[in-house]
Amino acid sequence: MGPVQEDQAEESESESAAPRPVTSRLEDLAAVVTDAESLCIVCHDNPDPDSIASALALELLADAWGVPEIEIAYGGSISHQQNRAFVNLLDLDLVHLDNTDLDAFDCIAFVDHSIPGVNNSVPASITVDVVIDHHDFPEPPEAEFVDVRDRCGATASILVGYLTQSDVPISEPVASALLFAIHRERLDYVRYPTADEYQAALTVFRQADVPLVEEMYGSAFTPAMLDAIGEAIRSRTVRGSSMVASVGQTSESGAIPQAADYLLNLEGITTVLVFGLVEETIRLSARSMDSRVDIADTLEIAFEDVGQVGGHGDMAGGQIPLGLFADHGEDDPDLLRFVSSRIRDRFFDVMHLEDEG
Known part of the structure; x- marks a missing residue:
């Protein structure tokens, strides 16, 4: 399968080009991930809630699709007090890249970043199979599945779209993580939230533990x-x-x-x-x-x-x-x-x- 690129209808010179439906992207993603016996979902270095919550959502999908081994890895450190509270309160099992053999995995997925060595500690020699991101890059990432939507305000919103189109139930911890991530990434700021963030937040709000999300916001300074x-x-x-x-x-x-x-x-x-x-x-x-x-x-x-x-x-x-x-x-x-x-x-x-x- 060749690279699956993001819907570029809005940027295309042909205004009549029809956008690809989200379900098509979901099916293409499933085709790549379900073939794997093992999947490593890599967050960017010093991961924020958007990257981590997106990884949790992709893990939820991959688990439902029957991938036997799934790991979420990150580089750098988690030092922002809200990010530490996010990880601790949700009791997340994340693995540092120093303790991860990426070559041992059948499939490597990047969430909230796109290119090895750019905002991550992944060697340039590593082949990335899945990229889901909302940051723009001059050159498109190289992967079997690529969904990069720079007009979207948060990668978590893209993952909520996948979950909504699938029949995979959104668990309370994942919904809570996604809600916190979307607010921290976009909805807490006056500029640049998009309709995707509001819709995604409404979708996961119903399943989220709102008091837990409020506790993440109230985390203490060291x-x-x-x-x-x-x-x-x-x-x-x-x-x-x-x-x-x-x-x-x-x-x-x-x-x-x-x-x-x-x-x-x-x-x-x-x-x-x-x-x-x-x-x-x-x-x-x-x-x-x-x-x-x-x-x-x-x-x-x-x-x-x-x-x-x-x-x-x-x-x-x-x-x-x-x-x-x-x-x-x-x-x-x-x-x-x-x-x-x-x-x-x-x-x-x-x-x-x-x-x-």
């Missing part, structure tokens, strides 16, 4: 998380309605997006970039409520030549290897000052914001 956010507040630089801040060096990579969410609440601020040094990598997280700003494009222009970046118009992130700053050792006391200056200047230059001082 002391290290509060320290990192406090450092971001202290280090912030504001130009116009945009802000850049650093959490410094931290073991809590989840503090970086958390700080970006928090600082976006500051009066007069509509665009935020927060970064931090995690081990040997500079992690970036950005948010924007400004309709004139596509924050994913902004990060790509500013940092694509030095690292991996991507996302959406209102939410984006990335990582830059510390090797870019080879003139400074990891323990150099001037390292963070140097990194901060370079990150801040690149971002504000792309935003066309000069130092008013």
